[in-house]
Amino acid sequence: MSKKKVVLIDGNSIAYRAFFALPLLNNEKGIHTNAIYGFTMMLMRILDEEKPTHILVAFDAGKTTFRHNTFQEYKGGRQKTPPELSEQFTYLRELLKAYRIRTYELENYEADDIIGTLAIQASKEDYEVKVISGDKDLTQLASDKVTVDITRKGITDVDHYTPDFIMEKYGILPKQIIDMKGLMGDTSDNIPGVPGVGEKTALKLLKEFGTVEKVVNSVDKVSGKKLQEKLTEFKEQALLSKELATILCEAPIEITADDLSYEGYDAKQVVTIFKELGFNSLLDKFDDGTLTETNEPLEDIQFETVSEISGDMLTDTEAALYVEVLQENYHQAAIQGFAVVNSSGYYYVPTNVALKSSDFKQWLENANKKKFVYDAKRAKVALKWQGVNLDGITFDLLLASYILNPSESGITDVADIARGKGFTSVQSNEAVYGKGAKQQIPDGQVLGEHLVRKAAAIYALKDQFIQELKDNEQLALYEELEMPLSLILAEMEFTGVQVDVERLHTMGDELKRQLDEMEAQIHELAGVKFNINSPKQLGEVLFEKLNLPVIKKTKTGYSTSADVLEKLADKHEIIEIILHYRQLGKLQSTYIEGLLKVVHNDTNKVHTRFNQALTQTGRLSSTDPNLQNIPIRLEEGRKIRQAFIPSEDEWVIFAADYSQIELRVLAHIANDPKLVEAFQNDMDIHTKTAMDVFHVKADDVTSNMRRQAKAVNFGIVYGISDYGLSQSLGITRKEAGQFIERYLDSFPGVKDYMDSIIEEAKQNGYVKTLLQRRRYIPEIHSRNFNMRSFAERTAMNTPIQGSAADIIKKAMIDMADRLQQEKLQARLLLQVHDELIFEAPKSELETLKKIVPEVMEQAIHLAVPLKVDYAFGDSWFDSK
Structure with missing residues (x-):
C-alpha cells in the first residue's frame, strides 16, 4: 500500500509572502496578480516535488480569534492589508477550486489552529505530514512525522524544519518554540514577551531551565540582576505570551485528513483561469489534450x-x-x-x-x-x-x-x-x-x-448584435469609431514602418563592444573570469570571493536578482556595472535582435499588429513587435528609435502627442473648479497640485513636492491606494494615505466624482466613457469586501482611461479624413500610447504643423482644452 502524504498550506501566510516577494503585476483587466502568481508557482512546485495524496489550504476566517479574548491587542500592530493584495484572495480561491484542492476556514480560529489540529490527527493515523507556511510559529508542530517548510524571503526558497533542524538551528526541541516566543515575544503578532529579552537570551534561558514556567519560577537562579527584575516584573506577560503563541491542536474542525484526498487538477478550468489572469508562461504546462472539446453532435449543415x-x-x-x-x-x-x-x-x-x-x-x-x-x-x-x-x-x-x-x-x-x-x-x-x-x-x-x-x-x-448595440446606445461607437478605425489600422499595419537594418546592426555592434568592455571591468574588479549571466557563478563571486552581505538565498544558491543587487549598490563598485551590463544585455537581445527578427524580408519594414479588441478600457496595444514598449528611460534604449526612419527620400518622421490627456479628461468628468482652471490657464498641473496639497506658492514648490504631486495625479487616474502610492514614492503607507486625503480635500470635485461613479456602477452594473464605451463591473455588488473594493477602483478609473483611448481613436479617424481632404502624401504609421506618428515629405511639413494639432485638439470638446505637442526629424528618435 502506497504511503499517504498530506500537505497543509497556510493560505494567508503564503499569499502575503508572494505579494511582497514579487513586484506588483496585473492582468489585462487591471486585477493585481502577483500574490496569485507567486502562490501558483509554489503550488506547482509542491505538487511536483511532494506528490501529496491529500492536501488542504487553510485560511484565516476573520480579524478576531479566541486569542483576542485573552489579549485584545493580539496582532494589533499589523497594518491593514493592501487592497492590491485583498482583491487577489477571491481569485486565489477560484484557482484552488480549479486545482480541486480543498480550502477550509473556521470562525474564531486561525489557519494555524486548523493546520495544527489536522497535523496532529494525521500524524497519529500514519500520514506523512508536510506543513507549508511563511510563519515560523508553525515550526512548533515539527516531529518525526511532521516537517514544516518555512519560506524565506521569496516563496520557492524554503527551510525544512524537522526536530533535528530545529535542534541544530536553536538548540531546543520543537515544543520549546512556544517558550521562546513567550520570552522574546513576536512583534509581527504583537505578542509582548519580556521587554529586553531577545532570541539569544531566550535560548540561553531555555537551554538552562527548559520552559517559561521554570524560568519565571526560578528567577533567583538566573544570572544578571537586571534580567531577574524583568522576569519578575513581566512574569504574567511571559506566560500570556506563551499561551498566545501556542497553536491549538484541538480546534473544533469538521474535517479529517481523510477528507482531503487529492485526485489531480481540472486542466480545462486551470487553463481558463490562467488565461483570465494572464499567466501565459504557465499555460504550456497544461497542454495535455484535455482542451479538446467533446461537444454534443453538431446540427447537420449542407454546404x-x-x-x-x-x-x-x-x-x-x-x-x-x-x-x-x-x-x-x-x-x-x-x-x-x-x-x-x-x-x-x-x-x-x-x-x-x-x-x-x-x-x-x-x-x-x-x-x-x-x-x-x-x-x-x-x-x-x-x-x-x-x-x-x-x-x-x-x-x-x-x-x-x-x-x-x-x-x-x-x-x-x-x-x-x-x-x-x-x-x-x-x-x-x-x-x-x-x-x-x-x-x-x-x-x-x-x-x-x-x-x-x-x-x-x-x-x-x-x-441580433446590431439591435443590442442600438439598445445600448452604442451603435455610433461601433459604426463611427471602431469600424472605420479597423480599416485605418489595417492600412497602417500593411504600410509598416521602415527600419534601418544597417543602423540596428551598428547599434548591436556598439552594444556588444560596450558589453565586452563592461565584462572586462567586472572580471578585473572580481579578480577572476566567470560567466556574468550565470546566477550561480555571479553569486559565488559576490558573496564568497568579495564577501558581500548575503541578502537572499534560493534553492540553487545565492539570489542575484535586481532588487538584491540594488541593495548592495553602495557596498562595491562592481554592482552598478553589473546592473548596467544586464540592462544593455536585455536591450541587445530583446530589442535589437528582437526587432531584426520581425523585419519583413520583402519590405524591410516592421509590420506590427494592433490589438483593437483586447483591453477593457478600449486602449490599443501592439504585438510583433510591441512598439509601445520600446524602452525610453535608458539613453541606449531611446537610441533604438533612430532605426525607425521614413520609407522615402526627402521625407521625415512627424510625431504628435497629447499632453496629459487623462488628467484633462479627469478635470472634465469631475468638473473640479481648480483642475479646470489650471488647465484653462495652461498651468503645470503637477505644480498646481503641489501648491494646493502642500499649501505653498508656485515658487516654493520643490522638485520633490512636484514629484509626489505627479505620482498622486496619475495614481488617481489608475486607481490609487495608500500602498501603491507608498511603493512609488518610497514613503510609508500612513504618509501616502495622508497625502491622498490632502489631495481629495484640495480637489473636492474629484472626490465627488469618485463617489458618484461608484453609485452609478452600483445602479447600472457598468460605467461608461464619454463616447458610450461600457465596462461591466458585476463585482460592484459582491458581498466580498476585497472584490467590491477592486470593482470600485475600476469604476473610478475606467471612464478616464477609456475616454482618453476613445479620443485618440477619434483623432486617428479625423486625421485620416483630413489627410485625404488635403490630398497629402503623409501617412499615419503608428499609434503609441497618446502619440500619433506619421511619415511625410518635407514639403508637407508646414501643412502638418498646422493641421495635426488642430485635428487632434478638436477630436472632442471638453471643459478644458486638449493640448498637442509635435516634433519631427529624420527618425522617430529625432522627432522627440
Whole structure:
C-alpha cells in the first residue's frame, strides 16, 4: 500500500509572502496578480516535488480569534492589508477550486489552529505530514512525522524544519518554540514577551531551565540582576505570551485528513483561469489534450465545396464572409480557405480556387457588395498581402462583441462568441485543428465545414448584435469609431514602418563592444573570469570571493536578482556595472535582435499588429513587435528609435502627442473648479497640485513636492491606494494615505466624482466613457469586501482611461479624413500610447504643423482644452 502524504498550506501566510516577494503585476483587466502568481508557482512546485495524496489550504476566517479574548491587542500592530493584495484572495480561491484542492476556514480560529489540529490527527493515523507556511510559529508542530517548510524571503526558497533542524538551528526541541516566543515575544503578532529579552537570551534561558514556567519560577537562579527584575516584573506577560503563541491542536474542525484526498487538477478550468489572469508562461504546462472539446453532435449543415466560381454565390447584395488565417501573425501567414453564406446557400471556397478567380476577386473588392465578417482588420490585411483590396465590409462580429462586452476581450475564435449567444453549431479552432505542436490542417471536407459553420454564425447573429448595440446606445461607437478605425489600422499595419537594418546592426555592434568592455571591468574588479549571466557563478563571486552581505538565498544558491543587487549598490563598485551590463544585455537581445527578427524580408519594414479588441478600457496595444514598449528611460534604449526612419527620400518622421490627456479628461468628468482652471490657464498641473496639497506658492514648490504631486495625479487616474502610492514614492503607507486625503480635500470635485461613479456602477452594473464605451463591473455588488473594493477602483478609473483611448481613436479617424481632404502624401504609421506618428515629405511639413494639432485638439470638446505637442526629424528618435 502506497504511503499517504498530506500537505497543509497556510493560505494567508503564503499569499502575503508572494505579494511582497514579487513586484506588483496585473492582468489585462487591471486585477493585481502577483500574490496569485507567486502562490501558483509554489503550488506547482509542491505538487511536483511532494506528490501529496491529500492536501488542504487553510485560511484565516476573520480579524478576531479566541486569542483576542485573552489579549485584545493580539496582532494589533499589523497594518491593514493592501487592497492590491485583498482583491487577489477571491481569485486565489477560484484557482484552488480549479486545482480541486480543498480550502477550509473556521470562525474564531486561525489557519494555524486548523493546520495544527489536522497535523496532529494525521500524524497519529500514519500520514506523512508536510506543513507549508511563511510563519515560523508553525515550526512548533515539527516531529518525526511532521516537517514544516518555512519560506524565506521569496516563496520557492524554503527551510525544512524537522526536530533535528530545529535542534541544530536553536538548540531546543520543537515544543520549546512556544517558550521562546513567550520570552522574546513576536512583534509581527504583537505578542509582548519580556521587554529586553531577545532570541539569544531566550535560548540561553531555555537551554538552562527548559520552559517559561521554570524560568519565571526560578528567577533567583538566573544570572544578571537586571534580567531577574524583568522576569519578575513581566512574569504574567511571559506566560500570556506563551499561551498566545501556542497553536491549538484541538480546534473544533469538521474535517479529517481523510477528507482531503487529492485526485489531480481540472486542466480545462486551470487553463481558463490562467488565461483570465494572464499567466501565459504557465499555460504550456497544461497542454495535455484535455482542451479538446467533446461537444454534443453538431446540427447537420449542407454546404457546397466550390471548384469553380459561379454567379449564385456572388449575386446577393449581402453575405457573410469568413477568411481563415490560422497563424497569429497574419502578415506572414497563408490563408487556409474562405466561406461565404448568403440567402442562396452555404459555400466553402478553397484558397487556390478563390485567389485564381477574377470574379471572386472583383466580388471581394466591390464596395457595393455588403460583407459581414469576423475581424475585419485581419481579413483585410491577409488579403492585401495577396494583392486583393477587400471592400464593402459593413459588419464585424468581433468588434460588435467587443463593444457589447469588453470583458470577453482577447477572443480568438468566432465559436466563443457564437456559443455565448446560443449559436452552438460551431466548434472552436482547438477542437478542429488541435493546439500548439499538435496543430494541423484537416482534410478539405472537415476544413470546409468548419469555415462554413463560422460564416453561418456571423450571418445568423448579425441582426441580433446590431439591435443590442442600438439598445445600448452604442451603435455610433461601433459604426463611427471602431469600424472605420479597423480599416485605418489595417492600412497602417500593411504600410509598416521602415527600419534601418544597417543602423540596428551598428547599434548591436556598439552594444556588444560596450558589453565586452563592461565584462572586462567586472572580471578585473572580481579578480577572476566567470560567466556574468550565470546566477550561480555571479553569486559565488559576490558573496564568497568579495564577501558581500548575503541578502537572499534560493534553492540553487545565492539570489542575484535586481532588487538584491540594488541593495548592495553602495557596498562595491562592481554592482552598478553589473546592473548596467544586464540592462544593455536585455536591450541587445530583446530589442535589437528582437526587432531584426520581425523585419519583413520583402519590405524591410516592421509590420506590427494592433490589438483593437483586447483591453477593457478600449486602449490599443501592439504585438510583433510591441512598439509601445520600446524602452525610453535608458539613453541606449531611446537610441533604438533612430532605426525607425521614413520609407522615402526627402521625407521625415512627424510625431504628435497629447499632453496629459487623462488628467484633462479627469478635470472634465469631475468638473473640479481648480483642475479646470489650471488647465484653462495652461498651468503645470503637477505644480498646481503641489501648491494646493502642500499649501505653498508656485515658487516654493520643490522638485520633490512636484514629484509626489505627479505620482498622486496619475495614481488617481489608475486607481490609487495608500500602498501603491507608498511603493512609488518610497514613503510609508500612513504618509501616502495622508497625502491622498490632502489631495481629495484640495480637489473636492474629484472626490465627488469618485463617489458618484461608484453609485452609478452600483445602479447600472457598468460605467461608461464619454463616447458610450461600457465596462461591466458585476463585482460592484459582491458581498466580498476585497472584490467590491477592486470593482470600485475600476469604476473610478475606467471612464478616464477609456475616454482618453476613445479620443485618440477619434483623432486617428479625423486625421485620416483630413489627410485625404488635403490630398497629402503623409501617412499615419503608428499609434503609441497618446502619440500619433506619421511619415511625410518635407514639403508637407508646414501643412502638418498646422493641421495635426488642430485635428487632434478638436477630436472632442471638453471643459478644458486638449493640448498637442509635435516634433519631427529624420527618425522617430529625432522627432522627440
